């Protein structure tokens with residue numbers, strides 16, 4: 107962890123990653139997938155204690171985390187005004203004086219994530235930046251509206267300017283072991299996205315077992331997902347470390363077998379800077395530095411930025427400010 111310095115946080119000129127084109131459904135591969143729950147839990151239990159980073163290293167990792175946040179608002183009472191404030195925060199997620207104290211140039215969050223009805227306002231508010239708008243879609247969060255409407259919803263959001271689409275899978279296909287149906291659904295969603303990148307939300311808290319999480323991860327990648335994402339944030343259990351380890355290892359296996367890198371997005375309930383550090387260290391250890399860039403890693407989070415900014419302020423000033431001073435994140 108201590109290899110991350112403030113300099114490393116500055117944006118890299120990356121060769122554009124080729125999109126995962128998907129592959130034929132390989133049911134033998136799916137059937138062979140295992141998940142040893144007790145070994146996974148043992149590995150995860152050691153992570154938070156072993157991976158503490160301090161001082162400048164910690165500031166560097168926290169700034170890295172900021173660049174990987176899909177800054178999210180997904181509430182029934184969202185308004186255009188709230189979304190505009192969120193976009194202003196995405197443009198300047200960390201106060202200028204804090205960046206100056208750290209000798210860091212301006213940075214932005216990875217994306218802004220909203221419901222379809224808020225896409226146009228977000229696109230407008232982010233004009234002139236490279237910050238993509240991500241739309242949750244396909245009957246989010248349950249994914250139980252008619253199939254043709256779920257596909258049409260994707261198309262509408264792309265038309266409105268969303269560059270990323272976060273779809274929800276049909277959990278029942280996983281619970282019933284109907285892998286062909288899951289593959290076909292994911293392929294159709296990817297096709298409807300066109301050039302927009304597609305994140306497959308597995309809703310892992312509803313899939314019944316870690317083995318199912320591993321299988322669903324694999325199927326979605328085979329069907330062309332650009333990212334796999336844990337949760338909608340609306341399930342009773344959202345992102346966890348064991349689920350993350352399973353999904354990350356599925357991503358690694360898929361890369362080893364196909365040569366295509368699929369991104370990872372833990373989402374839901376990640377609101378503390380120290381938790382973000384644990385996730386980053388997990389990615390670094392299991393997938394390596396290449397995955398620690400916003401094109402391959404995102405946090406789906408509505409309040410994480412607030413805590414990160416407070417920690418950075420503490421790092422530069424020695425004092426914590428009241429959280430209301432960072433209220434919009």
Ligand SMILES: O=C[C@H](O)COP(=O)(O)O
Pocket residue numbers: 178180219337338339340373374375376406407408409410
């Ligand atoms: O995709 C993002 C999640 O809905 C955000 O969840 P959160 O509000 O618990 O951070």
